[in-house]
Amino acid sequence: MQTHKAKRVEIIIEAVMEKRLTDALEGAGVTGFTVLPVRGGSGRSGAWSRAGQVSRAGGMSCVVSLIRPEKLDPLLEAAFKVVERHIGVVSVTDCDVLRAERF
Amino acid sequence: MDAILSLAADNLLSPIILSFVLGLAAAYARSDLSVPEAVAKGLSLYLLFAIGFKGGASVAAHGIDQTLILSLVAGLVLSFSIPVVAFGLLRVMSGLDTVDAAAVAAHYGSISIVTFVAGSSVLTSAGLEGEGYMVAVAAVMEAPAILSALWLIARSGARRAMDGELMREVMLNGSIVLLVGAFLIGWITGADGLAQIESFIVAPFLGVLCLFLLDMGLVAGRGLRQSARLLTPGLLLFGVVMPLIGSLAGLAAGMLIGLSAGGVSLFMILAASASYIAVPAAMRVALPEANPSIYLTLSLGVTFPFNLTLGIPIYLAIARIATGG
Numbered sequence: 001m002q003t004h005k006a007k008r009v010e011i012i013i014e015a016v017m018e019k020r021l022t023d024a025l026e027g028a029g030v031t032g033f034t035v036l037p038v039r040g041g042s043g044r045s046g047a048w049s050r051a052g053q054v055s056r057a058g059g060m061s062c063v064v065s066l067i068r069p070e071k072l073d074p075l076l077e078a079a080f081k082v083v084e085r086h087i088g089v090v091s092v093t094d095c096d097v098l099r100a101e102r103f
Numbered sequence: 104m105d106a107i108l109s110l111a112a113d114n115l116l117s118p119i120i121l122s123f124v125l126g127l128a129a130a131y132a133r134s135d136l137s138v139p140e141a142v143a144k145g146l147s148l149y150l151l152f153a154i155g156f157k158g159g160a161s162v163a164a165h166g167i168d169q170t171l172i173l174s175l176v177a178g179l180v181l182s183f184s185i186p187v188v189a190f191g192l193l194r195v196m197s198g199l200d201t202v203d204a205a206a207v208a209a210h211y212g213s214i215s216i217v218t219f220v221a222g223s224s225v226l227t228s229a230g231l232e233g234e235g236y237m238v239a240v241a242a243v244m245e246a247p248a249i250l251s252a253l254w255l256i257a258r259s260g261a262r263r264a265m266d267g268e269l270m271r272e273v274m275l276n277g278s279i280v281l282l283v284g285a286f287l288i289g290w291i292t293g294a295d296g297l298a299q300i301e302s303f304i305v306a307p308f309l310g311v312l313c314l315f316l317l318d319m320g321l322v323a324g325r326g327l328r329q330s331a332r333l334l335t336p337g338l339l340l341f342g343v344v345m346p347l348i349g350s351l352a353g354l355a356a357g358m359l360i361g362l363s364a365g366g367v368s369l370f371m372i373l374a375a376s377a378s379y380i381a382v383p384a385a386m387r388v389a390l391p392e393a394n395p396s397i398y399l400t401l402s403l404g405v406t407f408p409f410n411l412t413l414g415i416p417i418y419l420a421i422a423r424i425a426t427g428g
Contacts, residue, residue, distance in 0.1 A: 016387045020268070085391045 004100035007072045008064065011079055012038060013088040015059035021082045022063060028078035032103065033065040043087070060088070066095065068103050110416035114225055120412055122313040126320020127408070131328060138318035146315040147217075148281060153304035153311075154220050154238060155282040159289025160297040161235025170360050171236045174370070177356040178240040181374050182247035185349055186212035190255050192345060197337040199397070205255040206386045206393035210402045211345050212248025213378035214241055216278060217319060218407060222372035222415045224309060226365050229419060231428070233365035238286045241373055246273045248378075249385045256390065273385050319407070327404040330396040334405065338397070342405030346375035350418050354425060364428025371418035376410055377402040 013021055018035060025033055038060040067075060072092065083090060097103060114120060129136040138146075162171075186208035193204040219241050226233060289296060297304075334342075353374030357367030379402045386393055422428070 014387055014391075016384045020388075086387075087391070 001098065003096035003098060004103075005069060006066050006095050006097045006100075006103055007069050008066050008093045008095040009072070009075060009079075010091050010093075011063045011065075011083065011088065012041075012060055012090075013063065013083055014086050015061045017082060017086055017088075018061040018063065021079060024078040024082045025063070025065065025075060028071075028074045030065055030067060030071060030075050030078075032067070033063055036062040036064065038062050043089070066097055066103055068100075110229065110420055111413055113228075114416045115412055117225075117228070118313050119221055119224065119309065119316050123316040123320040123323075123408070123411060126317040126322075127324040128320075130321045130324025137321060138314070143315070143318045146311055146318070147278070149304075149311050150220050150308075150315060151216065151278055151281045152285045153308050154216075154223060155285025156289035156297070156300070156304055158235040158238030159286040159291070160293055161232070161289075162286075163235075163290050163293035165235065167236065170234070170362060171239075173360045174234070174236065174240050174356075174362070174366075175243050177360060177370075178244045178373070179247055181349075181352055181356060182212050182214075182244040183251050184212075185352060185374065186248045186251040186255065188348065188352075189341075189345055190252075192348075193338075193341060196341050196344075197335060199338075201259045202256060202390055202393045203397055205252040206390050207341075207398045207401060208255065209248045209252030209386060210377045210379070210382045210398050211349065211406075212244075212251055213246070213382045214244045214373045215376035215378055215402075215407060215410070216241060216282065216380070217315070218376035218410050218415075219369065219372055220312060221316070221411055222369060222418075224312060225415050225419065226368055231365035231368065231419070231423075232363075233369040234362060235289075237366060237369040237373070238282060240370070242279050242283050242286075244373055245276075245279055245378070245381050246270075249273060249382060249389070252386075253389060269385060269388050272388075273381060276381050276384070278380060316411075319403075323403045323408060326396075326400050330400040330404070333394070333396050334400060338401060339405060342401045343409050346377070346406050346410055346414055347417075350375035350414070350421075353418075354421060357422070358425060362426075364422050364426040367426055367428075368419045368422040371422060372410070372415060375414055375418060377406045379403040379407065 011021060022033065022035065041060070065075065079090060189208035189211040190204050193199050193207055197204070199207065223233065350371040353371035354367060356374070357370035362370065379399060383395060383399055386398065387395065
């Protein structure tokens, strides 16, 4: 099966910033992404859980985007402007995808 | 004094408070008891709809006068000004830096709709009824405190912009839209509308509130367990003193406007309560440097339980004495 090189960008960000992030991604020409719920975790800012949140203020979301390697820098620049001051994790991994024309 | 103690004792042994205490105790005991997120959301939607609708129906029954406008203006003024007082107190009592103090102050200028709902039910149990439009006053008191907090930050030179998107999110957050929307529906449909859905929004109300407060107890208990170490004696004292100061501001506003004993009580409850839904979300966007563990734990873990158990009976007793009601 023919596969193609791509980048998988995973951004875990505060739920209140999710819409701002996806807007920034779209503004950078990244139209394909998936938003996933996140159940809980722990980090520099302490432990948290999706259960028992009275507002979105304490929740987190995960935005995953698979893109062509040449789109990586514009995406990261757009994402950084949103996540710079906020709790979260941005990671980039190499991956292979089928149907390159979709990315 | 006897009246306050008697009311406090009745309140402490009511099903809603005991449900909250159950949640608090379960969280401290590390029980796996939890209210599913979707259920908790459903319960809050129900409570907001019911309280809004009943407020609107009450306005339809009693009519409106200039006290409605005056109450809305007073609510706005209180929400703008309480954070300034809270900020000053925090700087003196707690030693928090400017950003954390401003973020905490915003919570105390805004309101807790659950405290308002619980207070309304205590009022009903005590045979009092507040002006129905206090629901609208609650809605207008949600957001101004956020602007005050950003202004306090700006004064220190670290400008934080309140962008249009954040303003829209705050003004149109789901709680405000549902509360105001249900209020308008209740106002438009009046007694007839209330009669049609009374079996849904009146009879089950206290039971639903019990379940919701059970969840709030769990959330508050878990928050306290995780973050209690952040609460210095100064902060703890602030979490109890500030609602009392806010309630006195509410008392003055209610008395000046000429509200009933129930209305004055509700004004005191609103001014004494601290937000833990709308403002934390706004602070995460506008002031991400502020530590959420401090403002959430203080608001939800200290001030909310204080208001629920002791504050509401105290405010109610003071309002009765002040108004002769």
